[in-house]
Amino acid sequence: MPNPAVTLRIKRFRQRFGIAAPRVSVRTHFAWYWYVLGAVILVLMVLLGAWWLAQRDEVVQMKGALARLQQSLGEAEAELSQLRALAGTEQSALRMERSTQQQLAARLKAMEEENAALREDVALFEKLVPATSAESALRIERLNVVSEAQPGHFRYRLLLAFQPSKQEREFRGRLQLTVTAQQAGKDISLHLPSAKDAAADFLVEARHFLRKEGRIVLPAGAKIKSIEAQVLQGGTVKAKQRVDY
Known part of the structure; x- marks a missing residue:
């Protein structure tokens, strides 16, 4: 016959560890500082997300402002180009106007x-009236020398x-020039026409008045001191004039 005490112990054992025993859940135990660390990480993630959203909004605003600035810059550059073109046109017109004024x-x-020269010619022509006289006369009215752009010319x-x-309705003769110049402190003379000059360029044929002009070439650095012109007919000097400088 079973022992009642043993039977009671078996029954209690079955109630605690058998099928009818209450369920037991196994949980891992964490220390409190791990919970604190998780909370801190969560807060940091929330703050980081908020900062990223704020930065994103700021970037969008900055991009919008940059686009507006670029548009304004493009408009300003276009306006500047128009102003430069207009200024260039006005400057060109101004230069043309100045050039035209200078030409005028x-x-x-x-x-x-030319008008002054014509007045002198008219005055000279008036001196020649009456057109005929007992004796013919030849005069050199004006003699001058001007320098050219090339040195020595x-x-x-x-x-x-x-x-x-x-008796003499027309004069025929020839022109001779004597040029006195100074070079390096020494006087030099040049007689025209020279052997290189064409004799026809120095022939004189005049009915009333005649203009003659030609070129004088001196060594570089030479300065003209005087020039004397003589008009000869045969071997006789009919007129002469000297100009000192």
Whole structure:
């Protein structure tokens, strides 16, 4: 016959460890600082997400502002290009206007000089009236020398006035020039026409008055001191004039 005490122990054992025993859950135990660390990480992630969203909004705003600035810059550059083109056109027009004014001024000056020369020619021609006299006369009215752009090159000009007579209606002769210059402190002389010059360029044929001009070439650095022009007929000097500088 079973022992009642043993039977009671078996029954209690079955109730605790058998099928009818209460369920037991096994949980891992974590220390408290791990929970604190997790909370800190979670807070940091939330803050990082908020910062990223804020930065994203700021980047979007900056991109919008940059786009507006680029558009404004493009408009400003286009306007500047138009202003430069307009300024270039105005400057070109101004330069053309200045060039035209300079040309007109030069033309006016040349016309004034030509007009003055014509007045002198008219005055000279009036001296020749009456057209005939007992004896013919030849005069050198104007003689001058001007320098050219090339060093040592000069141009001479002179005006011959002839008053005919009944016996001599036209003058025929030749022109001779003597140029005195100074080079390196020494005087040098040049006689024209030289062997290189064409004799026909120095022939003189005048009925009333005649302009003659030609070129004088001197060594570089030479300065003209004087020039003397003589008009000869045969071996006789009919007129001469000297100009000192």
